[in-house]
Amino acid sequence: MPAYTEPDGHPGLRAALARHVGVSRSVRAGADDVLVTQGAQQALDLVGRVLVEPGDRVAVEEPGYPPARRLFRSHGARVTGVPVDAEGLVVAALPADTRLVYVTPSHQFPLGVPMSLARRTALLDWAERHGAVLVEDDYDSEYRFGGRPLEPLQSLDRHGRVVYVGSFSKTLLPMLRVGFLVAPASLRSALRTAKHLADWHGDLTTQGALAEFVDEGLLARHIRRTSREYAARRRAVLAALRDRLAGRLDPVPSAAGLHLAARPAPGSRVDLAPVVARAGERGVAVASLAGYCAERPRPGLVIGYGGIALADVDEGIRRLAAAFPPALLG
Ligand SMILES: Cc1ncc(COP(=O)(O)O)c(C=O)c1O
The missing domain is CATH 3.40.640.10 (Type I PLP-dependent aspartate aminotransferase-like (Major domain))
Structure with a gap:
């Protein structure tokens, strides 16, 4: 019954x-x-x-x-x-x-x-x-x-x-x-x-x-397998940020999860809200750190790698870099 x-x-x-x-x-x-x-x-x-x-x-x-x-x-x-x-x-x-x-x-x-x-x-x-x-x-x-x-x-x-x-x-x-x-x-x-x-x-x-x-044991196996994939994506995001956005964005040190945050590099004064909007127009979804602050907005970006294929990471960060104001491109 x-x-x-x-x-x-x-x-x-x-x-x-x-x-x-x-x-x-x-x-x-x-x-x-x-x-x-x-x-x-x-x-x-x-x-x-x-x-x-x-x-x-x-x-x-x-x-x-x-x-x-x-x-x-x-x-x-x-x-x-x-x-x-x-x-x-x-x-x-x-x-x-x-x-x-x-x-x-x-x-x-x-x-x-x-x-x-x-x-x-x-x-x-x-x-x-x-x-x-x-x-x-x-x-x-x-x-x-x-x-x-x-x-x-x-x-x-x-x-x-x-x-x-x-x-x-x-x-x-x-x-x-x-x-x-x-x-x-x-x-x-x-x-x-x-x-x-x-x-x-x-x-x-x-x-x-x-x-x-x-x-x-299938959950543990799934986590082991997907961990390798996410680790590779994460390395690729960090490498692409270093190659394409050094001097503008500094990743916040972390060692877990499916996203990372990055802060404006010292001396960089770019307004990130339009960068997020322009990146979106170019098909790249990143979030503004300020959106997670209720009381004291802090500048930065939150970049997820849970939903992007490894092969697309570098192109994604290239488009993100292209969304920065040209005057600031070094
Ligand atoms: C901080 C945090 N807690 C919890 C969750 C998951 O919430 P739920 O299990 O309700 O989907 C998320 C998902 O993004 C999260 O970012």
Whole structure:
């Protein structure tokens, strides 16, 4: 007989995800700690429903991920953008009354910098002292191109302060709408109730198929194979930026994910908004960093390589270079 099931999602997928994030990210989780969501966005929504009262302070990164900012604001939060430097979120700049901090430590969105270990520890200490919850969005860290990644906040946390959020949108497809969260024991029952109220549970047919995909090792294989491809594209973007835009754009150092950011080189004063528009007219989609800043616009570009063939990268950057004002071409 057809029946509804548990709000946490397909038990097989929860177990498979717990193993997967344990191996790939050293996240400490059993199947019972995992709640399957409709993408990372629903994970943020559930956290908002459970933890945010109208008027509560929520801190997000600046620049940061606009859907997260908008989501917390929709729950009535006072959302404050906290600056990001070369080590990640500036913990010293967090307002003292912050109830919840949304961060992307593995690959800061959109700058790409990983949060340093010192900053991770400082953020966890801060959360413990201020009674705040940290939402760690680990949306694309399966793709990493440097050395060993730093431990997630979730596995460094000793006080149950971190909700870890993952998604299949980058590894597989955004249209799958499958993400998940790993919550501390104290929040689990409330998050489960919030999920039940929102949509009872997700699509168990897709979740069951995904569980087999993960269990049979196909996800890990897919990530290994696509990592090689993305690494090649990333090298090609960096090489083309060096060849064609040195002196005008400086890539921000990063070692993960499917995009990178670049800032105007020192001394370069070009207005990047028309560059983005002209590049678009030439069939090249890049985003302005300013579009990810809600409070303090910063100049720069965000360049994705998830959707471009390796063979097209150099031509894409050539067209981007051609979109710069001629007077500035060296
Ligand atoms: C920072 C960040 N978090 C999460 C996601 C994925 O969200 P979802 O799982 O809702 O598709 C993205 C996708 O672009 C992202 O950039």
